[in-house]
Amino acid sequence: MPDQSHLYEALKHVVGYIYPNDIEAHWSILIVLYPYLTGLVAGAFILASLERVFNVREVRPTYRLALLTALAFMLIAPLPLLSHLAKPLRFWEILVTPHLTSAMAMFGFVYMWYLMVVLLLEIWFDYRRDFVVWSRESKGFKKFLYSVLTLGVTDISEKAIRFDEAAVKTITIIGIPSAFLLHGYVGFIFGSIKANPWWSSVLMPVIFLFSAIVSGIALVMLIYLLSNKIPPRQAEHGVS
Amino acid sequence: MTDFPLEETRVEKPDKSFFVPKLCNACDHSPCVQVCPVGATFETPDGAVLVDPEYCIGCRYCIQACPYGTRFLNPITGVADKCTLCYHRIHNGQQPACVENCPTQARLFGDLKDHDGPLNQFLREHKIQVLKPHLNTYPKVFYSGIDKEVR
Amino acid sequence: MPPQVSRLILIFAFIGVAFVATRWWARPDTFGQYGHYRGIALSNAITRSPHYIPKSTCAECHEEEAALNSAGPHKNVSCQICHGAGAVHAEDPQTSNIKKPEVTATCSRCHEARAARPANFPQINIAEHAEGEPCNSCHVVHNPSETK
Incomplete structure (x- = not known):
């Protein structure tokens, strides 16, 4: 049984009956963390798309770093949500019986779309040539790992590589609205709660998006700086 | 809350004051049913709103969504909980416990679909208010004689 | 069709089928009996024993x-x-x-x-x-x- 001492402490100050939610913040630090992490994902992806779609040459060295940052934070973004559930072992119910009117249930599908169709695919197409080369060069477990990551497609002819590049570009073009959808939807989860006047606003998705772009680009810049300074060595991210 | 200037703002003799017992409003368009991601909060065919304690995942979305603040996380079961309108009592021919035990008989329970029943008769004969009507939740809990300032 | 694409289609089809099969298998028996909830929850709610007596x-x-x-x-x-x-x-x-x-x-x-x-x-x-x-x-x- 969870610790209830704070509830009893509060009960001394009231006459009669109160609800526990009168004295507890039910969405606490973990729920704050989750839109923050998703925002970093969306922002990092926008930075990557700057190079691919809008041809901003200056950010080219950060392209792969930005994609990998997005993937890393995408994978851990559900963790704070999961650990905030009172019954974390029942999380599968969201996927098995999603309630279509619930913004939270539909976010599961937005998340899956972004992770599977946008991020993983783009990274796979971008790294496919490298996976094939590495699987030939390395030994032991690394060789096995890279062979699995090639998904058994070892064709790295000129034509295949050109197709990969076209695929990456197409996915990035789909990916920009998807990144907006991903984080705008997080804003919608909060903005659709009419009961809370501080949240209930149509501007919520926009507010979330802009803070996401700012914080995501800042994060990639920070990681780029740190990874080049400590240990001091040449920049090696995607300079080709 | 200790910094809040309670003493200065307190009116010695208020013009009007009300007891407003806040219970689940059994909304027809329940925000809590709408936001439940798994269908653990649901509206029964006869209009009560219940929680399935064995299916609730404890995401607390319903607690945030309830405009009346009547949803809570039960600290003993660890899942969201709410007034059940005494579903087990009303289905066995009894009144809800709050209605039966109210010392001044201030509460009335009845079938809204029974147009000539005592509840509908009461609703016709009295000035009725619902809480936060602007949110379009269409509550099935009615308050008689309170001011529209009460929210 | 380039081999990358046909391989990806295969993998995504497998994931899709696995998802649908898991949903079918894991969905509770009485779910959707009356609406988007477990029908058994309704009978559980009715059979709870009262705390207050007349x-x-x-x-x-x-x-x-x-x-x-x-x-x-x-x-x-x-x-x-x-x-x-x-x-x-x-x-x-x-x-x-x-x-x-x-x-x-x-x-x-x-x-x-x-x-x-x-x-x-x-x-x-x-x-x-x-x-x-x-x-x-x-x-x-x-x-x-x-x-x-």
Whole structure:
């Protein structure tokens, strides 16, 4: 049984009956963390798309770093949500019986779309040539790992590589609205709660998006700086 | 809350004051049913709103969504909980416990679909208010004689 | 079709089929019986046992108190308002989870003067009215119109 001492402490100050939610913040630090992490994902992806779609040459060295940052934070973004559930072992119910009117249930599908169709695919197409080369060069477990990551497609002819590049570009073009959808939807989860006047606003998705772009680009810049300074060595991210 | 200037703002003799017992409003368009991601909060065919304690995942979305603040996380079961309108009592021919035990008989329970029943008769004969009507939740809990300032 | 694409289509198709199969397998039996919820939750809610009992059940054994109570202004007040829920005690009279209420605090819950209470409802300022004496030093609690 969870610790209830704070509830009893509060009960001394009231006459009669109160609800526990009168004295507890039910969405606490973990729920704050989750839109923050998703925002970093969306922002990092926008930075990557700057190079691919809008041809901003200056950010080219950060392209792969930005994609990998997005993937890393995408994978851990559900963790704070999961650990905030009172019954974390029942999380599968969201996927098995999603309630279509619930913004939270539909976010599961937005998340899956972004992770599977946008991020993983783009990274796979971008790294496919490298996976094939590495699987030939390395030994032991690394060789096995890279062979699995090639998904058994070892064709790295000129034509295949050109197709990969076209695929990456197409996915990035789909990916920009998807990144907006991903984080705008997080804003919608909060903005659709009419009961809370501080949240209930149509501007919520926009507010979330802009803070996401700012914080995501800042994060990639920070990681780029740190990874080049400590240990001091040449920049090696995607300079080709 | 200790910094809040309670003493200065307190009116010695208020013009009007009300007891407003806040219970689940059994909304027809329940925000809590709408936001439940798994269908653990649901509206029964006869209009009560219940929680399935064995299916609730404890995401607390319903607690945030309830405009009346009547949803809570039960600290003993660890899942969201709410007034059940005494579903087990009303289905066995009894009144809800709050209605039966109210010392001044201030509460009335009845079938809204029974147009000539005592509840509908009461609703016709009295000035009725619902809480936060602007949110379009269409509550099935009615308050008689309170001011529209009460929210 | 380039080999990358056909391989990806294969993998995505596999994931899709696995997802649909898992959904079909993991979906609770009674889900969707009446709506988007487990139908069994409805029957579970109906079969819960009540905590509160009708006042007449209390009167079956506690005749003396019931007679005293029904003669006075508290005749419409349920025993369980002050004494707590009675279902367990009614089921097995040996168990005693019945509260013996703290007299003055319990009375003041209804009878302490408050602006929101109707003017015709008996209200007092307990501190002035009783000067620290408990209510039951003058009033008979089950029928407060009688005084000792």
